[in-house]
Amino acid sequence: MRISNFVKQDRLWGRLTDLAKIGATAKGGVNRQALTAEDGAARRLLADWALSRGFSIFQDDIGNLFVRRNGSEDSLPPVTTGSHLDTQPTGGRFDGAYGVMAGLEALEALEDSGIRTRHPVEVVAWTNEEGARFPPSCMGSGVYTGRYTLDWALSVQDPAGTSVGEALTAVMEQTKDAAPRGFGAPMAAYIEAHIEQGPILVSAGETIGVVTSVQSQNLFEVEVFGEEAHAGTTPRANRSDAVLAAVEIVAELERAAQDEADAMRFTVGRFIAKPGAPNTVPSHVVFTIDLRHPENSEIERMSNLIECLPGEVSARRRCRAKVTRLSDSPVTPFSDDIVGLIDSKRRDLELPGRRMPSGAGHDAMYIPPLAPTGMIFVPCVDGISHNEAEDALPHDLADGTRVLVDCLAELAGREG
Amino acid sequence: MRISNFVKQDRLWGRLTDLAKIGATAKGGVNRQALTAEDGAARRLLADWALSRGFSIFQDDIGNLFVRRNGSEDSLPPVTTGSHLDTQPTGGRFDGAYGVMAGLEALEALEDSGIRTRHPVEVVAWTNEEGARFPPSCMGSGVYTGRYTLDWALSVQDPAGTSVGEALTAVMEQTKDAAPRGFGAPMAAYIEAHIEQGPILVSAGETIGVVTSVQSQNLFEVEVFGEEAHAGTTPRANRSDAVLAAVEIVAELERAAQDEADAMRFTVGRFIAKPGAPNTVPSHVVFTIDLRHPENSEIERMSNLIECLPGEVSARRRCRAKVTRLSDSPVTPFSDDIVGLIDSKRRDLELPGRRMPSGAGHDAMYIPPLAPTGMIFVPCVDGISHNEAEDALPHDLADGTRVLVDCLAELAGREG
Numbered sequence: 001m002r003i004s005n006f007v008k009q010d011r012l013w014g015r016l017t018d019l020a021k022i023g024a025t026a027k028g029g030v031n032r033q034a035l036t037a038e039d040g041a042a043r044r045l046l047a048d049w050a051l052s053r054g055f056s057i058f059q060d061d062i063g064n065l066f067v068r069r070n071g072s073e074d075s076l077p078p079v080t081t082g083s084h085l086d087t088q089p090t091g092g093r094f095d096g097a098y099g100v101m102a103g104l105e106a107l108e109a110l111e112d113s114g115i116r117t118r119h120p121v122e123v124v125a126w127t128n129e130e131g132a133r134f135p136p137s138c139m140g141s142g143v144y145t146g147r148y149t150l151d152w153a154l155s156v157q158d159p160a161g162t163s164v165g166e167a168l169t170a171v172m173e174q175t176k177d178a179a180p181r182g183f184g185a186p187m188a189a190y191i192e193a194h195i196e197q198g199p200i201l202v203s204a205g206e207t208i209g210v211v212t213s214v215q216s217q218n219l220f221e222v223e224v225f226g227e228e229a230h231a232g233t234t235p236r237a238n239r240s241d242a243v244l245a246a247v248e249i250v251a252e253l254e255r256a257a258q259d260e261a262d263a264m265r266f267t268v269g270r271f272i273a274k275p276g277a278p279n280t281v282p283s284h285v286v287f288t289i290d291l292r293h294p295e296n297s298e299i300e301r302m303s304n305l306i307e308c309l310p311g312e313v314s315a316r317r318r319c320r321a322k323v324t325r326l327s328d329s330p331v332t333p334f335s336d337d338i339v340g341l342i343d344s345k346r347r348d349l350e351l352p353g354r355r356m357p358s359g360a361g362h363d364a365m366y367i368p369p370l371a372p373t374g375m376i377f378v379p380c381v382d383g384i385s386h387n388e389a390e391d392a393l394p395h396d397l398a399d400g401t402r403v404l405v406d407c408l409a410e411l412a413g414r415e416g
Numbered sequence: 417m418r419i420s421n422f423v424k425q426d427r428l429w430g431r432l433t434d435l436a437k438i439g440a441t442a443k444g445g446v447n448r449q450a451l452t453a454e455d456g457a458a459r460r461l462l463a464d465w466a467l468s469r470g471f472s473i474f475q476d477d478i479g480n481l482f483v484r485r486n487g488s489e490d491s492l493p494p495v496t497t498g499s500h501l502d503t504q505p506t507g508g509r510f511d512g513a514y515g516v517m518a519g520l521e522a523l524e525a526l527e528d529s530g531i532r533t534r535h536p537v538e539v540v541a542w543t544n545e546e547g548a549r550f551p552p553s554c555m556g557s558g559v560y561t562g563r564y565t566l567d568w569a570l571s572v573q574d575p576a577g578t579s580v581g582e583a584l585t586a587v588m589e590q591t592k593d594a595a596p597r598g599f600g601a602p603m604a605a606y607i608e609a610h611i612e613q614g615p616i617l618v619s620a621g622e623t624i625g626v627v628t629s630v631q632s633q634n635l636f637e638v639e640v641f642g643e644e645a646h647a648g649t650t651p652r653a654n655r656s657d658a659v660l661a662a663v664e665i666v667a668e669l670e671r672a673a674q675d676e677a678d679a680m681r682f683t684v685g686r687f688i689a690k691p692g693a694p695n696t697v698p699s700h701v702v703f704t705i706d707l708r709h710p711e712n713s714e715i716e717r718m719s720n721l722i723e724c725l726p727g728e729v730s731a732r733r734r735c736r737a738k739v740t741r742l743s744d745s746p747v748t749p750f751s752d753d754i755v756g757l758i759d760s761k762r763r764d765l766e767l768p769g770r771r772m773p774s775g776a777g778h779d780a781m782y783i784p785p786l787a788p789t790g791m792i793f794v795p796c797v798d799g800i801s802h803n804e805a806e807d808a809l810p811h812d813l814a815d816g817t818r819v820l821v822d823c824l825a826e827l828a829g830r831e832g
Contacts, residue, residue, distance in 0.1 A: 088644075088691060088693050088695075088696050089690075089691035089692065089693055089696075090644055090691045090696075090699070130693065130695070131693075131694060131695065132691070132692075132693035132694070132695070132696070135694050136694075137694075137695060159692075196649070197646045197648070197649045198646070198649030198650070199649075199654070215648070217648065219694055219695075227803070228504075228506055228802055228803040228804075229800070229801075229802060229803065230613045230614070230775075230776055230801045230802040230803075231681060231683035231685060231706040231708070231802070232613070232631070232633065232681055232706075232708050232774075232775045232776035232777060233612070233613045233614030233615075233681075233775035233776050233799070233801065234614070234681070234799075235678045235681075236674070236678050236680075236681075236682075237678055238615075241683075243666075243684045243685075243687055244666070244670055244684065247663050247666045247667050247670070247684075248667060250659075250660070250663045251663050251664060251667050254660055254663070258652070262651045262652050262653055264652075265647055265648055265649075265650070265652075266652075267647035267657075267694075267695065267696075267697055268659045268660065268663075268689070268698070269647060269659075269689070269692065269693050269694040269695055269696050269697070269698060270689060270692045270693065270694055271659055271687060271688070271689040271698075271701075272687070272688060272689075272692070273684070273685070273686060273687040273688075273703075274505075275504065275505035275506045275548070276505065276548075276575075276685065276686045276688070277504050277505055277546065277547075277548035277549075277685050277686065277802075278547060278548070278551050278552075278553075278635055278683075278685040278686055278704035278706050279504075279546070279547065279548070279553060279635075279683065279685055279706050279777075279802070280504050280505075280506075280548070280683075280685050280802040281683055281685070281802075282684070282685060282687075283506070283803075285687075287689075288694040290647040290648075290694050290695050292647070292648050358648075359646070359648045359649035360646055360648035360649050361648060361695075383649070383650075383654075384645070385645075385646045385649065386644055386645060386646040386647070386693075386695070386696040386697075387643070387644040387645060387646075387696075387699075388644075
C-alpha cells in the first residue's frame, strides 16, 4: 500500500485556498509579509489544523513553527518537511504556502493510512523566508542552522525602523500554546516541496522537478551619500547628488551583467532616495543587488565590480558609497541519496519529471550541514512567481505531495 | 520717524528659535512637513503670538492662516506679507519661517511705533509651500489664487496614501478660533521676505536682494510599469524590469540637461521602486523631475524630451511609461513699482544689495495676477538651504525685516 493513495487533492487545495485568504490582495495574490499580523494569523491557522488532527506543535526563539506526528521510536530524530508561510509584498498563493500545506497533507495522509513510522515526521514553517520586509531571506532557517546568530537576526530592522525582535514578539504570542524548541535539533532528513517559480517544467509538460542543487546567491546593499541642496538654486557644479550617482552605478553594473548565455540574474529590487522631496537634491540612496549564477566564478567577477564601482563613481560625483554584502551562498548541492529517492518515488508513481537545479534560494539550502536534504518542484502556470498572478494546478500540487509522502514514509521507517 | 527703528532683532531671533523647536532634528534642522502635527503646532504658536498682541486671525479652506492688524480705513484691501511654516523633511530653521516671523515682527514694530495705517496689514502663512509631502509646491497660494481647485488639492495624497483633505482637517482644528476667510480676497500689495537659498548675496557680502522675478519651474512625475518576477529564476530576456528602465531614462535625461552655462537645474528628488523586495524584479517605479531654467526656451527643449523619452526607453525594455506634468510655471516677473520701492527703502537704510532673480520658487510667484508683488532676499550661510545645516545671521534677518516694514508702512498709507 502506497501512503500516497491517501493524499486528498481537494483537502490540500481547500487548505491552500483558506490560507490564501489571509493577506489576500485585490488582484488575487497575497501580501503576508514576515512577522505581520497576517503572518501571525496564518501560523495560528496552521497550528489549529495540526491540533485538530492530534499533532503537537513547537516553536523556537526565531519563531520557526513545527508540527509533529510522533514516531513509534519517538526519540529518533524527525524526518522533516516544510517551507514558509510569509510572502512577498505582492506575492502569490503558492510560494512557500504549498510546501507547508503539502507537509500537513503528508502528515494527514499518514494518519489516514493508519500506518506508524519509527521516526517522528515533522512539518516546519520557517520564519521570514522571503526577506522582503526584513532582509536577508531564509532568516529562520539561517538562525536554526547557526548561519546567523539569534541576536543579530532580532536586531534587523524593516524600512520603517521596526526590528525583527519587536515584530516577532507579537506574532509568537499567537501560537504561545506551542512547546518551546531549541535551535539545531538534528533531523534524519529534510525534503521541501515548492513550486518551481520558473518556466522549465511547465514548458516541458512535466510534473515533478527533482532538485539537485541551489545556484549561488548573493545579496548586496549599496548606499550612496551626497548632500542635500535646493533644487532651484544649486548649480550642477556644486551638487553632490546621490540619486544621479546611484543611477550611474546601476546602469554600469547592468551593462557588466549582460552575459550572452543569459545565466546571470542581476536584480535591483529596492531603490529608495531620501529625503524624497521633489525639490531637494537627494543626499542618500539605498539600493539592493540580488545576484545569482550557476557558476561561482561568474559571481566572483560581478561581486568584485559591485564592491569597487560604487566608490569610484561616487567619488567622481562628490559623493561617497558604502557596499555591504548582506548574504552570500555558493552553489549548494543536495544529497545524492535524497535526490535518488525522490526520483525513484516519482518513477513509481509514473509522473513525468527531471533532475534540475533550483534558480531560487530556499530554506532547504541551509539544511545540508544538518541532514541529508532534497527538494521537490511542481510546475507553476507560465513560470510566474513573486507576483500576484502566480498560479498552480490542483493535480500538480497533489502529485508533488504524493511523491513527498512516499519519500517521508520510507525515510521515517514505515511499519506496515 | 522710520518704523524700521522699532524692529527688535532679539525678539525676531527669539521667535525664530522658539519656532525651530517644533519639529527640531538632532542635526539642528527642522522636520515640519505640511499638515503634520508639527505643522499644526507651529500654526497654533503663530496664532497665540498674534492674539497676545491684539491682532486678529483668519483661515481659509486650504488652511492659509492670516494675521491682521486693522487699518484706520479697514475696508481697504490689506497690504500683505508672509511666507510658509512647513519645511522639507530635512529642512532648516529659516526657509519660510523667516518670512512669517519677519511679517509678525513688522506688525509688532508698527504696533510699538503707535502709528496707524489706512490699509490693514496682514501676515499670511501659506499652506504646504514645500510640496515635500504633498506635491506640488505652493499649494496654499495656488488654491488661494485660483491656480488649483480646492477639490483637486484636497484629493492629493502623500506616499502613505493620506490625502490633503484628511490631514488638513486635523491641522485646522488646532486654529479653529480663526475666523473663516474666502479665497482670492484682493490685496493692495504683497511682499515676501525669504532667505536667498543660494550663494549670491553671501559671496558678494551683501545684505538685501531685491527680487525681480522667479525663474521658470516645472515638476514632472514619471511612472514606469513593468512586471514582477522572481529574481532567481527569470532570465533577463523574460523580464520587464521597471527599475532598470527608469535608471536608463534618468541617465539619458541627465546627459541632455548638461549645459555648458550650468544654468539648467535638473533634480530627481524622489525615486521609489515597488514592491521593493530585494528578490523581486520591480514592477513599478515612480520618480519626480524638478526642472528650472531662467529661459523658457530651454525649459521647452528639456520638457519635450521628458515627455517622449520615458515611453521610448520603456518600450524597448518591455515596460511602459506615463509622464504627468504636475506643475509648470514660466518666468514670473515682479512689479516694477514694488521692486523700485524695496530698492529705495534698502538705500535709505544704507544696506548693500542688488536686484536679482529668484532661483527658487516661492508663494510670491502666484500673487502677481492678484496684486503688485515683490520679494526681499537676505543671505544664508554658505548659500545652503533645504538642508538641516541651513543657517542665517540675526542682523541680516533684522535688516531684511527693516526694509520690509518700511515698505509695508508706505504701501499701507502710514498716518504719522
